[in-house]
Amino acid sequence: MPVEGRNTRVVIDGVKPEIDSGRFPAKRTIGEEVVVEADIFADGYDVLSAVLLHRKDGDSEWIETPMEPLVNDRSRGSFRVSELGTYRYTIVAWVDQFKSWRRDLSKKVEAGQQVEVDLLAGAQLIGEAGQRASSADAQLLQKWQKTLSSTQDREQARVRLALSEEVLTRMEKYSDRHSAVTYPKELQVQVDREKARFSTWYEMFPRSTASQPGRHGTFKGCEARLPYVAGMGFDVLYFPPIHPIGLANRKGQNNAPESGANDPGTPWAIGAEEGGHKSIHPDLGTLEDFRRLMAKAEEHGIEIALDLAYQCSPDHHYVKEHPEWFRWWADGTVQYAENPPKKYEDIYPLNFESEHWWELWVELKSIMLFWIEQGVRIFRVDNPHTKPFQFWEWAIAEMKKDHPEVILLSEAFTRPKIMYRLVKLGFSQSYTYFAWRNTKWELTQYFTELTQTDICDYFRPNLWPNTPDILTEYLQSGGRPAFMTRLVLAATLAASYGIYGPAFELCEARPRELGSEEYLDSEKYEIKHWNIDRPDSLRDFIARVNQIRRDNPALHRNLSLDFHTVDNEQIICYSKKTEDLSNVIVVVVNLDPHYTQSGWVDLPLSMLGIPEQQSFQVHDLLSDARYLWRGPRNYVELNPHVCPAHILRIRRRVRSERDFEYYI
């Protein structure tokens, strides 16, 4: 006899979310609902019942919520997550004999058929439920059983009882689950804090914050800059590495192979006589200064994010203390970083294939923990794709045990499958290809993939229109309107985005050379003095956009993103909305930074909760203008030299004369 063949009729399949057959957790944030769907079916025509089970990791008891059938043998249930950490969920389903019987009885009654024998069968099912019930309910069920089977009573009254909601509710409570099948996997959902989903980043080189040109900035200078950053509405302030910088093979301005005496070197060449990954560059200040800065930032509603760049300058103490963590050439030199034919002589990658990989893992984890001890809760991880997947999975899980509130942003501009794998392994957010998606078709394709496929269950995009490494051709050639366009897109297409400033708000757009995406006189290799008070700065515009983000919950999530037709390839239109449609945002952007473009926007009114036959108001939160629209097609016109975008909030219904009390 191969199996218990009688009681395994139900199939549970096609569960969502389920990342890679349950190998990885889905991701949610505190307070969110986890909606679970599955194909649940059996042979034949019986009615099935199903429940969704969930529990916090560590809790011993499952909590049950019912699953409701949708169409095509698909069922749905949900639960809300209220704590950081991991939750588990699975599904139980069974052939519901009572509900099957009830459905058939109802059909037969409707067709006017004899049901005497059916009522006896029902009485038996109710009697059996009585055996499983608590004493009060048991009495009730026994009474019903008796009524149904007493052939003296009028059939009509017994049928009414049999089909009553009261009986159904009680029978659901004591449903016969002897044939219940449990989905064989316990699936997981990782619950993070809200900022893992909704965050607004500002990247800044601390060394470029001195009040006078030519000086090395300090954490004190950063403190002075806090009101400026907070004023624009950012809530994460991310610093490139703040550690001592190597002298050996230090690069000069514009990545020159030789450096001059005053060249500060790139912050990513970590490690010098003054220390390594757990030390602070002496010119920036002390650990105490850093902690003070964090405290001040908190007062401004800002968290400091640090860069985790697991690599060394030739002067890093690891090189001497742990030569086994590096690769050596046959000529006795350490292999520096290369991407042939490019050479990065100032940086030594770590060798994760070392026989001493375990000591290396432990040390790298200790770096993370060191900064967590200083109060850091957000890290941007440099090039995570050049370190083994297994390392990240282990290190992040280890760290999350005690610190589930930590957020990690993966800086992996690598091939898509590697990018996705990293976030599956535990990164909270990821950089994307946004910088290289400029046309309507590109943006629509890419963001449909990110938000409308299974990817959205684990991948949280963080959009950067620029970084110290990326000055896109669109920004180089589009002038100020291009910066405004890309800002609006980044801020509204995804719940998390960031800019590298002050280069961004000052519209810095000069490339090192034609065809290069590197900045001319890049801040990576020199200290800059930015005039943040320039009148043409985008700071006020950015502040406005970020205020709109904060005020509108539709922009706090990625899932509801939907693209709409515009009869002009230069204008893109999309909407986001809360589930209850209380907040509906329609964004219209002119992608052409040079010329005014106009067109007709097509909105799916009913999806957005707008009545088909009434006027509605759209309120441009950028310009504060209000327009009266009616019907699905409406005209837009955007002059990029004024403002290349509308961020429209739908104000549902417009009053008409019928609302006026004298009208009737």
Add this chain to the structure above:
Amino acid sequence: MPVEGRNTRVVIDGVKPEIDSGRFPAKRTIGEEVVVEADIFADGYDVLSAVLLHRKDGDSEWIETPMEPLVNDRSRGSFRVSELGTYRYTIVAWVDQFKSWRRDLSKKVEAGQQVEVDLLAGAQLIGEAGQRASSADAQLLQKWQKTLSSTQDREQARVRLALSEEVLTRMEKYSDRHSAVTYPKELQVQVDREKARFSTWYEMFPRSTASQPGRHGTFKGCEARLPYVAGMGFDVLYFPPIHPIGLANRKGQNNAPESGANDPGTPWAIGAEEGGHKSIHPDLGTLEDFRRLMAKAEEHGIEIALDLAYQCSPDHHYVKEHPEWFRWWADGTVQYAENPPKKYEDIYPLNFESEHWWELWVELKSIMLFWIEQGVRIFRVDNPHTKPFQFWEWAIAEMKKDHPEVILLSEAFTRPKIMYRLVKLGFSQSYTYFAWRNTKWELTQYFTELTQTDICDYFRPNLWPNTPDILTEYLQSGGRPAFMTRLVLAATLAASYGIYGPAFELCEARPRELGSEEYLDSEKYEIKHWNIDRPDSLRDFIARVNQIRRDNPALHRNLSLDFHTVDNEQIICYSKKTEDLSNVIVVVVNLDPHYTQSGWVDLPLSMLGIPEQQSFQVHDLLSDARYLWRGPRNYVELNPHVCPAHILRIRRRVRSERDFEYYI
């Protein structure tokens, strides 16, 4: 230390085919190639190597074939299956240090960089391979190692050697697999005989084959009908149940609740005094007659398929001998089949939830084996969706152990997920919703789903334009052209199809009543005498279509189906082709059975192997007409009263004056 973290860098993922995480086998037929694809990637930039492993179940040794990288970290390999039964396959992949080194060396050389130290590193890799090599190869590798590391030799010559194909080939043979990762699942492919994929079915009631009206047909009568069936080109002749039919509650003509003395009853009410599922209806003949018929059929290239209908008439001996295999009402009667409010009093379903389910399973398996012993190798299974999935999985696996050549057609016109589940469990083919897909949009959607998604790896559709239960409204109202249209669609959209005849070829189209899909005077309840020699019969047309199917290998498979644009919603166009494009078939069908329709067909020339700038000939295999076409857009016009379809074979190139020897 959580894992062996150093040597597990490679990820193997997204393997196809892989049905439900490997829970079910993919399906192929003998001689076919199993193409396997997977995402194979690692951190960083190293070059990876991968091999596909396969073996026949029971063989101990894996056979390796290389996998080649495609785009986007996807790799592909394949193997050919040559025996019936189950094959297993999996994937091994590793970081290929030599290939990574070789790629980098080549880039550095190209950039004119110093590579002395690189050559030393390569020499070491080659030396290590030497340790793993057979003695002859070891010598060679040692020699190369020496050459590469001898700094006296000219660098240019050493580089040439290092990058040579000769070294590469040898290094591939002794590739360092210490970091190899094996995909954790052994996936399966079920190999059937060709007829599981490519088959042409004819359904016929044996009792309606008497030469004179009013007589009960016999197996002898069936014998006489064989040349007719073979002449139309069918290779499977399927009989509804041939067993004794119950008397109790027997249905009369047109499913009347009462039967007259001469009513034969429906063949699906199996079991009477004369026997049950292992017996033959006495009026049809004996077991010997049946075996003789099978032998005769074989001479005509036809296999007989029997109906496996696991249900009983009230007179079946199971009811007395095994009352525990049925459901009983409280009033002491057996529950007949119901689909409330419909009642089938002449049929008792089996109760698979019986406590004696195991004895029932064993008995049902023995029925299958009984007919296999008589020589039957094809079964059409009646309503498999009302029996538990577990039963089918067990019974089919048991049967296939000794009889992998058996083919099972699932008659499950049920909800899609149940239909798909059944074929995953082991059915070789399945009925489909084809009968209810009539418009271009419906056909395109449905057949794209069946042939262009993962479904095609396990689901083999068998298309029936009619069955004894289904006379579609399209056939009812469309006349002879409708039958021709549906035949061409069935015969060319899928590799397997069937008709219920002679009702089909005689264009029988009268419904029991308006709005019903039941035949008037249905053969299910009475013996028919068909005049198969009627001059308006479609037999010659069917013979032609089936001949075209046999002659054109493009029509033997489902995978290559592709729909093409026509600027008329009433005309559908699609193509099928062999992989080498030696056989390309374009089908054009007028779906309007009433009026001539015309339009412009758009063909993707390059996909079909047709040169863009040359004329090509299309040969209509139905009418034998030949047309000269040029370019992607060509005109078609189809009069349904002449012939509603073209089945065009592309004759690639047309000769021009340039081919004439005097031209130059």
